[in-house]
Amino acid sequence: MAPLVTAILVGILCLVVGLLVGYALRKNIGEKEIGSAEAKAKNIILDAENNADNLKKEKIVEAKEEAYRIKSDLERELKERRNEIQKAERRINQKEENIDRKLDKIERREENITKRERSLEDKHNELDKFVQKQIDELEKISGYSKEEAKHMLLQEIEADVRKDASMLITKIESEAKEEAEKHAKEVITMAIQKCASETVAETTVSVVPLPSDDMKGRIIGREGRNIRTIETLTGVDLIIDDTPEAVLLSGFDPVRREIARIALEKLIIDGRIHPARIEEMVQRATKEVNNIIKEEGEQACFDTGVHNLHPELIKLLGRLKYRTSYGQNVLKHSIEVAILAGIMADELGYDSKLAKRAGLLHDIGKSIDHEVEGTHVEIGLNICKKYKESWKVLNAVEAHHGDVEPSTMEAVLVAAADALSAARPGARRETLEAYIKRLESLEKIANETKGVDKSYAIQAGREIRIVVKPSQVKDDEVAILARDVAKKIESQLEYPGNIKVNVIRETHAVDYAK
Incomplete structure (x- = not known):
């Protein structure tokens, strides 16, 4: 037991001795390292201070150099500006000297001019005295x-x-x-x-073809209710029994007749014909015709190059599509008059735009002449006044039939173009039968006259050309024959306008050289 205790004590003692020795060693080593670190830190601080002093010196030197450079630039710029100011002063001084010299010259010239004026005035006075003296002497000599x-x-x-x-x-x-x-x-x-305008003739009757005659009964309806509804809504008479597989629409108002035609065609295609359906189709047809009227008015303006018309004037122009005068479509006639007047104005050096505008509007009163009392000239004048047309257009509209004197050359051209378009062969169409019959009657009257060899009705019946037999009619009798034929035509025929009677007498002599 004693050896064990001894061993333990020896071990503890050795441990204590080791700890002491280790602590001593560690303390010694740590003090050395701390001293070394402090020395290094001092060296770093010294180096940093040295570097900072060097950098500060360098920046101070650079700042001084920059300040010197700026000062040099400023001095140089100031010197240049002084030089420029000196040059400007020298130029100004030179100009002032030149101005002074010119003023001196001007003053000298003014003095010379004043002297010359005085001298001229003296000479003029002397000349007046001399002329007066000569006049006095001439008066004495002549006695006047x-x-x-x-x-x-x-x-x-x-x-x-x-x-x-x-x-x-x-x-x-x-x-x-x-x-x-x-x-x-x-x-x-x-x-x-x-001008190559198309002329379209219209009548007071429109024809609607039917797929079969059975459709007529459906159009008439039970106890005639369908046909009465159509006539009541459109104001057009339906003629059903006269023409096979067709219905005739008769009415003086071409717009109403066109509405009835479109509505009836739609009803025939649809197949459902009863009063309610008829009313619906008439409303659709009315809208369609109104659109057509607007489009036709716009197209007329485009074709003639007339712009800036009031929208209501354009609609009234479109209505002329369904208006006729002596069988001549009034819209086509108005377009033709506008084009003719514009071309003539261009050729003569007048305002073609004004002539076209007045020509297009000259018959605008015919669009509503069945609704408003008065002549189409009066109605057209009021319409143009209402929509603020110029006085030149108003004068052309008012003067195109000679009711008033034209105030402008364009008004004269519109009247001439109106006469040309209305008198053009075939412009004012009649029904074919009446047209042929009138021409035949015209030639018959001429052929029945004694001494007439042959005759020809030309210019759409507005001229009768008569060739006489030279053996029976002498030269001094030609005028009497023309007058007799004209009187017969006046008494036997009814016709619009004038008919020219042109009598031709020719003598032919034939011989042969043998």
């Missing part, structure tokens, strides 16, 4: 005063001038008439050649 001599001389000159002017005016008038007539024919011929 200045005013009397002047009056006599003027009278003689006036007489000579009047005589020459009269001869010149007569010559100019004669040449102007010949030239104007020739030029007018050329302009009208050119205008007609350039």
